[in-house]
Amino acid sequence: MKDLKHLIYFEHLLQDAENQLIKEARHDGKICVAYTCENIPEPLLNLPGAFSARLRAPRTGSMEMSTYYMTSFLCEYSRALLERAIEGGFNFADCIITPDGCTMMNRAVENMELLKTMGKDKPKFFFQYMEIPMKADDNGLNLYVLQCKNHILKPLSENYGLDVSDAAIRKAVAEHNEVCRLIREIGDFRKEERPRITGYEFHIITLATYVAPKYLIVDKLRETLEELKTREPEEKAYRARVVVTGSEIDDVDYIKLVEDCGAYVCADRFCLGSIPGRNPIELKDDEDALTQVCRHYMYSCQCPRMMNMEKMLGRRALVNQLAKDYKADGIIYEQIKFCDPWAYERMLGSHILHDDYGYPVLSVDRPYCIGTSGQMRTRIQAFVESIEIKNIQGGGK
Amino acid sequence: MAKAIGADRLGDFYTNGKVRKRREWRGLADTMYDYSRWLFIMLTLGKFIIKPRNVKAMFRYRWMANYLAVPMMVDRHTQGLRQEYLRIAHIEQDLVVEDVAKLLDSLFRGDRRIGNDKEFSKKVVLVDENEMTAVMMGFPTLKGLSRETVSSYIPVLLNQKAACHYIDVAQEFGLAGDVCPMPEMEAGVSIDDDAPVLGACAIQCNTTCDGSLLGNGVISKRLELEDGIPCFQLAAPLRHREDDVQEYAAQEIRNAIAFIEKHTGEKWDWKYYFECAKRVNFSTAQRLSWLEMSKTDYPQVFGSNLALYTETNYMAICGKVPAFVKADKKISALAERAFRAKKRAAREYRHRAIVWGVQSHFYMDFLVWLLNCWGIVPLTDMLSMVSTKVIAEEDTPENREQAYYDMAWLTENMIMRNRTHGGYKVLLDELWEFCEQFNADMVILWEHMSCKALDGLHGQFEEMSRARGIHLVWVGHDLFDPRVISRQGVRDQVNNYMRTVFREEPIDPSLEILPDEDSW
Numbered sequence A: 001m002k003d004l005k006h007l008i009y010f011e012h013l014l015q016d017a018e019n020q021l022i023k024e025a026r027h028d029g030k031i032c033v034a035y036t037c038e039n040i041p042e043p044l045l046n047l048p049g050a051f052s053a054r055l056r057a058p059r060t061g062s063m064e065m066s067t068y069y070m071t072s073f074l075c076e077y078s079r080a081l082l083e084r085a086i087e088g089g090f091n092f093a094d095c096i097i098t099p100d101g102c103t104m105m106n107r108a109v110e111n112m113e114l115l116k117t118m119g120k121d122k123p124k125f126f127f128q129y130m131e132i133p134m135k136a137d138d139n140g141l142n143l144y145v146l147q148c149k150n151h152i153l154k155p156l157s158e159n160y161g162l163d164v165s166d167a168a169i170r171k172a173v174a175e176h177n178e179v180c181r182l183i184r185e186i187g188d189f190r191k192e193e194r195p196r197i198t199g200y201e202f203h204i205i206t207l208a209t210y211v212a213p214k215y216l217i218v219d220k221l222r223e224t225l226e227e228l229k230t231r232e233p234e235e236k237a238y239r240a241r242v243v244v245t246g247s248e249i250d251d252v253d254y255i256k257l258v259e260d261c262g263a264y265v266c267a268d269r270f271c272l273g274s275i276p277g278r279n280p281i282e283l284k285d286d287e288d289a290l291t292q293v294c295r296h297y298m299y300s301c302q303c304p305r306m307m308n309m310e311k312m313l314g315r316r317a318l319v320n321q322l323a324k325d326y327k328a329d330g331i332i333y334e335q336i337k338f339c340d341p342w343a344y345e346r347m348l349g350s351h352i353l354h355d356d357y358g359y360p361v362l363s364v365d366r367p368y369c370i371g372t373s374g375q376m377r378t379r380i381q382a383f384v385e386s387i388e389i390k391n392i393q394g395g396g397k
Numbered sequence B: 001m002a003k004a005i006g007a008d009r010l011g012d013f014y015t016n017g018k019v020r021k022r023r024e025w026r027g028l029a030d031t032m033y034d035y036s037r038w039l040f041i042m043l044t045l046g047k048f049i050i051k052p053r054n055v056k057a058m059f060r061y062r063w064m065a066n067y068l069a070v071p072m073m074v075d076r077h078t079q080g081l082r083q084e085y086l087r088i089a090h091i092e093q094d095l096v097v098e099d100v101a102k103l104l105d106s107l108f109r110g111d112r113r114i115g116n117d118k119e120f121s122k123k124v125v126l127v128d129e130n131e132m133t134a135v136m137m138g139f140p141t142l143k144g145l146s147r148e149t150v151s152s153y154i155p156v157l158l159n160q161k162a163a164c165h166y167i168d169v170a171q172e173f174g175l176a177g178d179v180c181p182m183p184e185m186e187a188g189v190s191i192d193d194d195a196p197v198l199g200a201c202a203i204q205c206n207t208t209c210d211g212s213l214l215g216n217g218v219i220s221k222r223l224e225l226e227d228g229i230p231c232f233q234l235a236a237p238l239r240h241r242e243d244d245v246q247e248y249a250a251q252e253i254r255n256a257i258a259f260i261e262k263h264t265g266e267k268w269d270w271k272y273y274f275e276c277a278k279r280v281n282f283s284t285a286q287r288l289s290w291l292e293m294s295k296t297d298y299p300q301v302f303g304s305n306l307a308l309y310t311e312t313n314y315m316a317i318c319g320k321v322p323a324f325v326k327a328d329k330k331i332s333a334l335a336e337r338a339f340r341a342k343k344r345a346a347r348e349y350r351h352r353a354i355v356w357g358v359q360s361h362f363y364m365d366f367l368v369w370l371l372n373c374w375g376i377v378p379l380t381d382m383l384s385m386v387s388t389k390v391i392a393e394e395d396t397p398e399n400r401e402q403a404y405y406d407m408a409w410l411t412e413n414m415i416m417r418n419r420t421h422g423g424y425k426v427l428l429d430e431l432w433e434f435c436e437q438f439n440a441d442m443v444i445l446w447e448h449m450s451c452k453a454l455d456g457l458h459g460q461f462e463e464m465s466r467a468r469g470i471h472l473v474w475v476g477h478d479l480f481d482p483r484v485i486s487r488q489g490v491r492d493q494v495n496n497y498m499r500t501v502f503r504e505e506p507i508d509p510s511l512e513i514l515p516d517e518d519s520w
Helices: A007-013 A020-027 A064-070 A076-086 A103-114 A138-160 A166-191 A199-211 A214-229 A252-260 A289-300 A309-325 A340-355 A374-392 B028-049 B052-060 B062-077 B083-110 B147-158 B164-172 B181-191 B210-226 B243-264 B270-294 B304-317 B322-340 B366-374 B397-412 B424-437 B458-468 B487-500
Strands: A031-035 A050-054 A095-099 A127-130 A240-246 A263-270 A330-336 A361-366 B124-127 B143-145 B201-205 B231-234 B351-357 B376-381 B442-448 B471-477
Touching: A007 A020, A007 A199, A007 A214, A020 A031, A020 A050, A020 A214, A031 A138, A050 A199, A064 A076, A064 A103, A064 B458, A076 A103, A095 A103, A095 A138, A103 A127, A103 B424, A103 B458, A127 A138, A138 A289, A138 B243, A166 A199, A166 A214, A166 A263, A166 A289, A199 A214, A199 A252, A199 A263, A240 A252, A240 A309, A240 A340, A240 A374, A252 A263, A252 A374, A263 A309, A263 A330, A263 A374, A309 A340, A309 B210, A330 A340, A330 A374, A340 A361, A340 B210, A361 A374, B028 B052, B028 B062, B028 B083, B052 B062, B052 B083, B062 B083, B062 B147, B062 B304, B083 B143, B083 B147, B083 B304, B083 B322, B147 B181, B164 B181, B181 B210, B201 B210, B201 B243, B210 B231, B231 B243, B243 B397, B270 B304, B270 B322, B270 B376, B270 B397, B304 B322, B304 B366, B304 B376, B351 B366, B351 B424, B366 B376, B366 B487, B376 B442, B424 B458, B442 B458, B458 B471, B471 B487
Parallel strands: A031 A050, A031 A095, A095 A127, A240 A263, A240 A330, A330 A361, B124 B143, B124 B201, B201 B231, B351 B376, B351 B442, B442 B471
Antiparallel strands: none
């Protein structure tokens, strides 16, 4: 296939935590609201005058300092973030909002606060920790709304004078939805028999929308969508189509590695992937926007810490649905090593999707950065071969 | 062989086998008392095993074999103790033993595979192992039973290797090996289908950590989808010190109660609730008085016995069993007597320590060893530093509303959870406050290696203790799994610190290295 015009541009945005567009937005006088987890409603961080930046630690190498503070038993994502914060890599942020979601992420941000890694020379800088519901119900929704008011809207309004009105939220949601619509449309090309976008390219584009101000990236997304409409797909077919599901994949080389092994990543269901993170938020006029935003996040959230039965069953049912919609031959359940929530979900999900739904499943854990792992390559190659053999033998799923 | 405290070389009792060479001689009066309590425990076990259904359970459930080691466990927790201390330990331990025997008996009575008493089973509400049972304080006719307590928690106290099989089962099923072994074992029991099946419904809770929360998913899958027992997931807030989560927490309690009422047909009884609340407050007051004593030079109620007793009384009993009030009174009377006489539990007290973090479950009697070997007094521990809030205990319309918040508060502040959740202040900052209050010169910091909440503040503990001039001794372990760090591995961490940093010699050198790798 012909290279996408803006692919290198998107790739560059992922090379540094403080990318070019963040610099531009800050130059425009916007407030940078850093966050770490899918459970923080993104539009509320993108109110007029602010933009969100999901913290990543690209090109992570040594994590010695954060390992001293948090030991080697915490997941590498949390350690990589702390390491980068200690190095001063997140000094562009004007505040950080994190959920007390998984313990490790919470501890990473607490260490950032205790070590005073951020906010130097920024008197208005604040750390906020949110309680996020662990069940999707009315009680959870009330909590979510209250927490967003107290830990997002109030401090943003009081510290930075941002407009947190219903109208402002609706405006932010509209901007958010435009990005989501573009990503969804781009992502839908993956359903094609001969897809005109690779899983790797899609992952790059999706990740970029989380780490760059939306108003600065949306034009490039539009252009990319237009370009894709006429793009000629690859002649050669992939050996297998897989859904990748599990904990957050910041290392774009992981998807590349999977595709280099002959598997096409037709759907992404990880923390900050496109499903459900880039599903538009439908707002009605007869209810306040904040409640609707919270309801959307609470009911669409696929985080394994959501503990009620409907959510647990729903997580596996969604993977099954994705496999059907995107015509997957198999499923890769992955988790960052030491991630407790996904350790359990991966164990159960990989058995249920195999035993109850009949898919070939590969279940793996991996470090934060894994792009060149020979071990992982071997496992994926073997998985692809096993799917091929099944297909040859007529076993199908 | 001596009556005096510290006269025996306690290490000489150890063999390479499962049990000790012989029982300890503590002087005539104490030995006879200890022996009478040993007989009481044997009687409790005898009364339990005489029932055919319990014999059947012994052969059905793999973990049941560990209960043969109950007398040995009590012996481990009474090593070197004399006079009031011996009696306090027995009151605590024996009541816990009795309570667990009743729990086992009830579970097997309703168990579909064993007793299959269907009418009884309809009155049972299953609760989590690590769950505060406050939501059962208003149901006098129902039984809140914990399967995980008897299948996972207690067996590891009895036999250090009890968890190994179930940990392996969970890992063979695909669970990562780096998660906490406690929920891992519970998941293993569930995967092995090795838990009693009974109950009208179950209340699960996001207890101490992400692992516990997620482990519940494995259990509820079998319980609800295969055994047909409906489960309610009680989501207690994590940032439990914040005002803006309390209404949510109270509503979760209301919802849990409504769920129980729906599935059992029973109605919430306010009269019974407030009776229980009075007992909760009484126990809290007693615990506070013991902690006050521990702030002086003559601590009386401390160590692993306090931790185990508090865990049972505060969390599993939660005011529902009057026998614990009686026990509280007896303990207080003994403690006050010893306090007035300025007695001490060991020959020599060298250091005053706060024991923090998550204890090594397979070596719960380590605190006894600390005292006897090195003269380190474990003044209090993290498990015992739970809520001291007085809850509403008079039945008034206002208090009925307040009661939901009280139950929520207790649930949020269940043991361990009140420190592992709630932000760094409750785990980190309050430790230093306790060091000051208790005049402690050292902290024994259990580092349960797969406890992410503790590990996540490792560096902060180090730096802050150094800044305050407090000796911090890391004691690493893997909670339920002695294959990772053995009991001697645990001891060596203290031995090394005491010899190299303090340059001290042990009070009882026979305890420094013990051949207990194969011991129960």
